[in-house]
Amino acid sequence: MSRDTLVSFEGVVKSFGNFVAVQRLDFEIKKGEFLAIMGSSGCGKTTTLRMLAGLEAPTEGVIRLSGKPINDLPTWSRDTPMVWQSLALFPFLNVRENVEFALKMRGVGKAERRRRAEQWLDRMQITEFAERNISQLSGGQRQRVALARSLVVEPEILLLDEPLSALDAALKVRMQSVLKNLQRETGITFVYVTHSQSEAFSMADRVVIMSRGNIEQIGTPQEIYRTPKTRFVADFLGSSNVFTGTLQRGSAGSGIEISTSVGRFDLDLPNNSNPLGQSATLTVLDTKTQLSHTRPAGANAVPVRMIGEEFVGATATIYLETSDGQEMRVQKGHQELAELDLEIGQSLFAWWRKEDGHLIASS
Amino acid sequence: MSGAADMNRNRALDWALVAYIVLAYAFVFAPIAASFVFSFNSDRFPSIPLGEFSLDWYRAIATDPLVWEGARNTLMVGVIVGVVSTLLGFGAAYTDYRYKFAGKQVYLALALLPPTIPVIILGLAMLAYLSRVNLSGNALSVIISHVVVCAPFAMAIIRLRLSQMDPALEPAAWNLGASEWMAMRHVIVPFCAPAILGALFITMAVSFDEFAVAWFVSGLNETLPVKVLGFLQGQVSPRINAIGTFVFILSMTLVILAQLLLSGRGAKSAERE
Secondary structure, X not given: OOOOEEEEEEEEEEEEOOEEEEEEEEEEEEOOOEEEEEXXXXXXXXXXXXXXXXXXXXXXXXXXXXXXXXXXXXXXXXXXXXXXXXXOOOOOXXXXXXXXXXXXXXXXXXXXXXXXXXXXXXXOOOHHHOXXXXXXXXXXXHHHHHHHHHHOOOOOEEEEEOOOOOOOHHHHHHHHHHHHHXXXXXXXXXXXXXXXXXHHHHHOOEEEEEEOOEEEEEEOHHHHHHOOOOHHHHHHXXXXXXXXXXXXXXXXXXXXXXXXXXXXXXXXXXXXXXXXXXXXXXXXXXXXXXXXXXXXXXXXXXXXXXXXXXXXXXXEEEEEEEOOOOEEEEXXXXXXXXXXXXXXXXXXXXXXXXXXXXXXXXX | OOOOOHHHOOHHHHHHHHHHHHHHHHHHXXXXXXXXXXXXXXXOOXXXXXXXXXXXXHHHHHOOHHHHHHHHHHHHHHHXXXXXXXXXXXHHXXXXXXXXXXXXXXXXXXXXXXXXXXXXXXXXXXXXXXXXXXXXXXXXXXXXXXXXXXXXXXXXXXXXXXXXXXXXXXXXXXXXXXXXXXHHHHHHHHHHHHHHHHHHHHHHHHHHHOOHHXXXXXXXXXXXXXXXXXXXXXXXXXXXXXXXXXXHHHHHHHHHHHHHHHOHHHHHHHHHO
């Protein structure tokens, strides 16, 4: 464990009766980072967060905060405030009283309480609503109250459980930058649980991807996007075309290629350490996949049929089908698409440069 | 009866429903209204046409020491029963809200059972049991019996309120540094305050009106409804109408207060404190 580790999960397992929610977690959260834990519902991300908050007890393993095991510490004795999905603001208290709550529970005197609450009301730009009832606030204002209420004790770590899920798209984006700036300015470690890739990727320094109680990959958003470590991650992100096959020596006599049901593709693996004959998965980002009417020379190409087009704003997604019925996608700008003059049902070639392929060794 | 959806409504049906409601209420309240009217009537026997307006019967009960004693007993029993039932009901409702345990369905069924037992059976059973433990025939026995009848009402009212609470509210309080007792005091009780007060008023009203069980166990410390029976057995006196009106107004006041607290508007203003 290094000096900049704030939290470590060591062999943490959580089961509810026969159901194992979290299989065996071993990972660390660094001081001052913005960590997102991402996965679909039931993957164990919220359970992980709740164990850190002290709302669930691990069945096995140790959780350390600043080096000290905190397994047996009740949640009210930990400094791990959480922002809840429902926000869980107290409806019978006004904004100021909500923000002062944690200080009151810690026995902080009235004047001091007021002064510190005032700072956070000001920082979250909700001073003018201080005397208002929670029910009189908009969604965005409630978010700010929830943040102020958790941060007023100036903790080392803040836990966030999908706090933005109830907001509309525009407000969500605005709150994302509020959160990111807040994290940068305060230096408080944020642990942010979400099922939304855009939230995780736009805010987090590092992302943990979980599935069925296991960690699939930990890395920066770029690493995860460009080089998914498992087939699950590639499928979950949905931004790559995925092919499975077996590794073999290149047909030209040099290099390595992967043989799939839709063709053999050259791989850019100068220092291959994977044994030949092993099954493997190739991923190619849909933004790096090209389209043409004729088979390009010297590139990996798959004959495909166009089956659909979807407008997504700055780009469009072209849906394609390979000869064995597998779906592929390509992201293209509108101008480039106009030049290609596509039609549904048309036969085309999808292709990519071999250096744009990414190999997942064992799937 | 107006609004954007007017074309989707059948006027004849609307009027039929209004008429139905008016008739239903008339059926329910006519006897009470009659008792109310006759309590101000100078005639000895309830008959139409009415005699003159008079407060004689009120004067008669106001000067009757037996009525005063009954009223005192009723009030004392009612207040104590209200407080004890509400405390017990709150505990039972919170247990149901907070904990999962084997046999919880049985626990709930038993907790809500007493009001479904015929009052004669309950009264007899209370008398038999309380006399065996030397508690029958005094105010304490009425209090104990009434708590048994009233606590389930309190529990039902508070349980409903707890079911409206965001389940994250209590853990959020713990997470912000409140121990379980502090969360109870600063979150659960304030959130349930309207229901707790409502339960207090309703259980008092139930105790004020309860006759059968009190008749079995009260002995010499008769409550007002038991006194009324005494009057009836002796003679038919319009004083009963006067007492009835008094008890009715008292109970209705409590029930209306409870309704105000439990309805949205009341709950909100209580939340703001």
